[in-house]
Amino acid sequence: MKLQRKNRRALALGAFAVSGALALTACGSDDTGNSNGGDSSASAQAGNIKCDDAKGQLLADGSSAQKNAIDTWVKSFTAACSGVQINYKGSGSGAGVTAFTQGQVAFAGSDSALKPEEVTASKSVCKGGQGIDLPMVGGPIAVGFNVPGVDKLVLNAETIAKIFDSKITNWNDAAIKKLNPDAKLPDLKIQAFHRSDESGTTDNFTKYLIAASPANWKYSGGKAWQAKGGQSASGSSGVAQQVKQTSGAISYMELSYAKDGIVPVTVDTGASAPVEATVENATKAIAAAKVVGTGKDLSLELDRATKAEGAYPITLVTYEIVCDKGNKADTLPATKAFLRYIASEDGQGQLSAAGYAPIPDDIIAKVRTTIEGLS
């Protein structure tokens, strides 16, 4: 049953050739990330970045939702401070927090604030201090759809909840017609996609449904999708791909993925006009948020049932998690310099080009003060 030698050699050669070719092409086409503005602005802003005595390698891990933003920042920052290498691995908020509480990374990115038990765990890493949340990147979660002949759609929390809970199953349902009297809604089955992986996007999206339409969304929420029915795909890019491919599909994703045939829904929040999913409208929603963190922790609580004019309610805030005291001496200067840069006007100003929302002025001012106090 042994493969004969000659065959085996041919097989090995062929396998090597093919896998080599595949590996090479995989590397070549890897860079699909959004790098808007990174290159052009890097040199212009280099003068404003304070490097201090920052040097060495900075390891970070966490939320994939803010990976594109971090990449943009890292490009401009390392262009100015050549002594620092920043390695942000976007393996997910959970993995990031775990890495942080084990002392493997200088800071972590997370879509949700630290839980009490995670704060306790962080105390062993932060000698004399604890882990704190610094809001750094906001982003609208678009509810994107693909229905032939429809290029504008208004939905409210109630209809969104019913669609994703398989209670509304056809695009010409009376409830959708009522909100869109002018649209030509086809007789087409609704294909609602959710995330199959655990995700901060799911967490924030379902928190919105719970807050804005508790009668129609009776699940407890969390990173895992709970409603039965519907279809699923992995990652924001995965669901975006499905919506693109499937006629009648709808799903939720970060705004930067809602392009090429995916139209974001305009949300009727109860304000005088329905609110579009834009970066500016997300910032307006974050501006109304309350700081609920104690001490130096600046975790935010969004008012997801907001009826404020122009505030887009389905919004996500991601944090950088660092130690307030007891940061490692060899990474502290670099951590401070990088965080100082991303919280600066320049840093925040780069966000909207990449599809993210900057943190409103009064909150980012508190973040800056906190960063200066890190030790």
Added chain:
Amino acid sequence: MDTTQITDTPPPAAQPTETEQKRAARGATRPGDRIFLGFSRGSGIFLLVIMAAIAVFLTYRASLAISKDHGNFLTTFEWNTGLQEPVFGIAVLAFGTIVSSIVAMAIAVPIAVAIALFLTHYAPRKLSGPIAYVIDLLAAVPSIVYGLWGALVLVPHMNGLFGWLDDYLGWTGIFSWQGGAPRSMLTVGILLAIMILPIITNVSREVFRQTPRMNEEAALALGATRWEVIRMAVIPFGRSGVISASMLGLGRALGETMAVATVLSPTFDIQASLLDPGGGTFAQNIASKFGEATEFGRDALIASGLVLFVITLLVNGAARAIIARRAEYSGANA
């Protein structure tokens, strides 16, 4: 050197010859033999120790998670480890893993055997080489590439097949379709079938090629056609080989991760229809949940991985049992 000792026909067990006894007594004392003996024994023990260490670690972590499960680990149709009262269960995963593998086997085995027979008994020599070579190359394609191909090319083209199946076989219940995107167990099964085709084909081809010439010529001498030769001489001879080849393929199908995660639309409930999206597999679930999972969530995933390990063990055991029984009268000492 006595060359007859090198062939792998076992010597008559009853009475070892005098020269053999001498050789055994002398051989054991040679330093080279002793070093080799010690080395191979050491390697064997080392392997067992590693396996035991992994097993202990996995069982320990799994038991941590299962003891805090607020659902039933075997029957819960939910996977939510991030809650205050976490619930998770493997029912859907076990169902999906087994169903997708059965679909893959049902498609792949007949095709693989047909290809192997074609290559060994029908194809001209000039053609069989290149074809075998191309099939070998299929095995070298990384599974994530199959996943991407499946999601971007296969899935959009499945609508026609699904519609046809629903029209003509929808009454069976297994092939009814509610019109969702065709990212279901059947699509996964087809993709897995393509992935396991090379290994089954290859091993079957090698086995069929080993058919004793004498048997084939004897059948031809009795006036058998080529198909009758295959039916009477080649297939009985190769049966246990084909079974073990299929088990190798099944092993790959059971554990396939990235391709399934890319193509399937996993949901935590079971569908009777192969065409409606639903279910999931162990490996796919681990891959998609691991990134965001907490410490506890990872323990739960490890627990599910242990179940997959047990299922794989059972399948392998069954395969060995089948082969052992067949080997007695098929004439193949495989």
